[in-house]
Amino acid sequence: MNKFFKEHLTVASNASGRKMHVPIYRFKGEEPGPKVYIQSSIHGAEVQGNVVIYHLIEYLKTTKIRGEIVLVPNCNPVGTNIKSGEYTLGRFDPINGQNWNRGYYFKEELINDFVDTVTADDSFEQVKHAFRQQVKKAIEAELSKTWGIGLAPRLNLQLQAQAFDADIVIDLHNGPVATRHIYVPEYAKESAKHFNIPHVIFIPNQFNGALDEAMFCHWWTLADKLSKKFPQQKWQIPVEAFTLEMGSQEVIDFDSGSYDAKGILTYLNYKNSLIDANLKPENINRYAVFLKDYKILYTQEGGIIEYKVKPGQHVKQGEVLAKVLNVDDLDNDNAVSYIYAPEDLIAILHFPSASVLCGTQLYKCFINYFPLP
Amino acid sequence: MNKFFKEHLTVASNASGRKMHVPIYRFKGEEPGPKVYIQSSIHGAEVQGNVVIYHLIEYLKTTKIRGEIVLVPNCNPVGTNIKSGEYTLGRFDPINGQNWNRGYYFKEELINDFVDTVTADDSFEQVKHAFRQQVKKAIEAELSKTWGIGLAPRLNLQLQAQAFDADIVIDLHNGPVATRHIYVPEYAKESAKHFNIPHVIFIPNQFNGALDEAMFCHWWTLADKLSKKFPQQKWQIPVEAFTLEMGSQEVIDFDSGSYDAKGILTYLNYKNSLIDANLKPENINRYAVFLKDYKILYTQEGGIIEYKVKPGQHVKQGEVLAKVLNVDDLDNDNAVSYIYAPEDLIAILHFPSASVLCGTQLYKCFINYFPLP
Amino acid sequence: MNKFFKEHLTVASNASGRKMHVPIYRFKGEEPGPKVYIQSSIHGAEVQGNVVIYHLIEYLKTTKIRGEIVLVPNCNPVGTNIKSGEYTLGRFDPINGQNWNRGYYFKEELINDFVDTVTADDSFEQVKHAFRQQVKKAIEAELSKTWGIGLAPRLNLQLQAQAFDADIVIDLHNGPVATRHIYVPEYAKESAKHFNIPHVIFIPNQFNGALDEAMFCHWWTLADKLSKKFPQQKWQIPVEAFTLEMGSQEVIDFDSGSYDAKGILTYLNYKNSLIDANLKPENINRYAVFLKDYKILYTQEGGIIEYKVKPGQHVKQGEVLAKVLNVDDLDNDNAVSYIYAPEDLIAILHFPSASVLCGTQLYKCFINYFPLP
């Protein structure tokens, strides 16, 4: 059995004055290789990633690896424990509404300043190393600002300080009621086929605060700027980062977790993280969209909803997505009404409650999707 | 098509100062017969009853009835609309935690006082009529007390004032993740077979604040006391009241709703509420327990849970009910642990979230159950 | 400086699987004397009691005591940390609405069974000791039931197991927006004058789940039953228990805390808990009511409220308590309306938010109050 290490990272303290910790499991490779960082449950109700990490650990106990693999389950000790009714109110800070996955660090001007310091003589590895130090120093500086920093960014930055050393970062999430899907930066298109995830969203170099973006936007922007400064050199993007959404929140399933762990290991194997592993991606249909074609269908009116289309289902324009009951109209023709697909789509996820106000995210859908060969 | 009437009952006003209404649908019979009162969604997230009422109305539009049938969907306009995260926090008043189904009226001393006024010459119908007036007057008095009354009892009492005229009261609920079950007062055992509900809980004459109890405890206690006072007369309990739990909260399903509506109509037909209806109970296995054998299994520790047993499943003592992931112990033997059935049981419902603290209602179960012939 | 001891009691575990602890500070006396148990913040937002305990400890560091004094601040690690918006949702379990101060243990039949075992030869001290063991054994049994126990009673019972050894129990609370008041069992009327609390509620021997009741109802009922069984003997109630409400929730104030600590020490001195202390109750006006005269004024309509009467204020029947703004009626005479005192009263506390639904506890008031000489 491979040796591995458990540590605890203190990320917050609560109103009782108690420290709050995150467990970190660390596997060291026998040979050099990529550094991998995988975390789960930054959104407290999205717990399936913890099961995936459990299965990853079970596998890694007996498989030789290259480089390093760091696994951080249940990485949000605040969000995991905010109950409101029977469910976990884990998507945002209950005090101010801030999404737990929107406070990571990215500043374009740091990259500009850094690029100014790079010379034509610097090797790629030198640049990479120096940039890493620079960003980590900036994160450290944010965390120690005199006037302080909010809870969500504080948590995010402490995790990012761990993650930023990695060449591969995977953030494990779940949708509300969802089918498997994955966010992939456009430059890493090739990697999308090495997971066992049938729905792929290609995202551009735009930072909105999430961990995957906070990783790849740094490296992508750096590569772009260096390529502009030194057009004769080929600056590759050395880091890949993904958000994996593995089914629905509020439930865990060990069998599904095993399947998803295998998918991640297949990708890691493709990336030379594993030694002597024999893992091939599943032969499944994969559909992709660009981010602009990942659409949200909002309700126009409040009411009680039966979701007629399951996540993963392909729907033609005009077909029924949902059936709405209007309790004030049970004596007339408006008792039941329907919500139709505005165009051809694949339903990826839907709202987890039958009771909706107007303006609710009813379905998130792929339109203009295309097969990944 | 039968004529029926829609009214709105004002039950509350909110912080904007706006009145909050409940719709009431009323079918009048062509012949005398029982008065029926059916409400749904006193717990805001338990919305399937609204679909059942929709199907009842569809059926009653074309079926002749005796007596009167009153249908009150979405009877809690406060609880229905309290969102906290994506779910509906509808089981209790968010201000003080009071369960929306525990504030109905019942006072034994009112019954004592009433029994004192009954004479041997009073006919059963006279007694029944007078008692109804008495209780409704008492409810009215509660509602108009100088110092006022809390929101949950206020809502409850306004609904009870509507319901107390009825001979048959059905309160439509859902469990968290649940299979169909029904609460039946012990004296109405015979009626349990006329619904299409496989799990039956027989409840004693004990008032804990719920609507069904607020109905049958009044009549049951009255009959008991009159039988004691006039032992030579046979005082029957003239009213039946039930809580029906039809599957899980937070979802609606029109097909299931149709099935449950048919079950209720079958019972109403058995009670002579319908004219010329041809409805027979389904030939299903029915299992029953006494209330004391409807047990709650609480968690001993917090953690992340996979529910291995589905509601409705029969489980032997010692079999696994749930599998627990302990994220702090992924490096040791405690990574996964199990929760076992403490005795033979039928799982009726389980908690709707994988994330639990210690002391959480993990499963509610039948033990010492027996078949209903 | 007196030596004292800090321990931690594990009372729960959360969804991360982490143990949750309560600190216990224990002072041992130099001479025999009463055992005292004081806890604070069972309701998570009622934090001022923690400051009182801080001041008690500062005092006790340098004062010699008799018996034992046990201090348990922040005794609810769950409730203390449930934020919802900026405030602390600490009055009830967010999962099921159960009030954190209603799950303590009391069963009359245990007392009946115990009284059956007492003989005329048993000394008072023997009876007292045996009863304590009996109740503590029963609490232990509750906590280790096969099917488990809910979170609130679980927490309550673990605290009660600590408290039940004590002769004096004080549970430190706060009202929403409140003036100082204290709940005193009717038999301990004399003690009410030894605190520095101007508003006193005398409560009967009725158990509703709170800690003070869970203490005194046991001993009061025992004394009553023993007096009935052995009418020739004088069975005193050997234990006193109080709920102290020291001002408003959501705030702390070290100066007020010092004042309240001094009041408690004055009472403890009167009870011989302190050696060589020179503490006298303040010369203040004290007003008392019986519990039935501690009335709640509920709103009849929702709206936005200015509280015109401060807690502690004496109000005549018909005087304005509150002024209501009705935003839908700013064009007519209903723009502003008033809520009047239904009878002469002392306002003790009011709701902490201007925004109210109908059925909100607007004010809690003393009526038929009388001075404590």
Added chain:
Amino acid sequence: MNKFFKEHLTVASNASGRKMHVPIYRFKGEEPGPKVYIQSSIHGAEVQGNVVIYHLIEYLKTTKIRGEIVLVPNCNPVGTNIKSGEYTLGRFDPINGQNWNRGYYFKEELINDFVDTVTADDSFEQVKHAFRQQVKKAIEAELSKTWGIGLAPRLNLQLQAQAFDADIVIDLHNGPVATRHIYVPEYAKESAKHFNIPHVIFIPNQFNGALDEAMFCHWWTLADKLSKKFPQQKWQIPVEAFTLEMGSQEVIDFDSGSYDAKGILTYLNYKNSLIDANLKPENINRYAVFLKDYKILYTQEGGIIEYKVKPGQHVKQGEVLAKVLNVDDLDNDNAVSYIYAPEDLIAILHFPSASVLCGTQLYKCFINYFPLP
């Protein structure tokens, strides 16, 4: 008495399927003049603005005006009614955490496109009129998008469609526990002295989603771009918009409301909105900062806090802002600790609860402030 009109604008529908309305009060002037739009309580717990509008209406009933004044109290019927515990969870959508004051419309490219269509011959009034139509059309288009729009932006846009006609827009807010302060766009510096608000924040032309920004960023950006395109012409910014923060949330006070109404009327008078009014600004000290100097002090650790500095207080570097109680350390020197002012400051607001996690916004402060002459 002046005639004025009440309408209701339907802005949402809830899970019961009920329409939700906002009242609008409209005063028409006797002479031409500026259009004024004032709303309150977009954050549901910030209710004092409703009282201010009440007083404005009382005043306007008997004062002649120019132009038009539109008053929209309680403009968020969703946020106003979300209770969680006793308080109002009104700052953000409880479903997704979105701040109710961050979903207004602003798109720079619309302005670019518009500026392309302006010719040197167009009069200022023509440009102004055409731009207004353009923006309102864009808002309309957003609201009727096929895939819909979220609840917060939906509400915001409907209000903005009302507000965008106005030359003066005032959004009435409250802080948590706060002193009066006002956000003023830098170009409207002069106007800051005509309110009776002692603390002024000058904000740049940056859009973060709030109503005031959604107003002035449009006009400011337009003026800047037109000035660049037609450097010989002087393009003034024709619209002023402010966020007024009048004390603390969760309370109303009619006297303060009267004072603040008078301040607003004084400003409106200065802007020629009133006829024959004799209103002068109060002679008070006014302090201002630029937005970058309006700093948030975050907690570094969780604990229980006594706020030692009141909003409005001037504090020197190193003075105590807050005193922290650490319940786990009552036996050692860490029992009480202090939080100090990191530099000279004016405290403007503080967190409304004593119980804080790390990363909580403890105080918001002015640094580098200067007097407004």
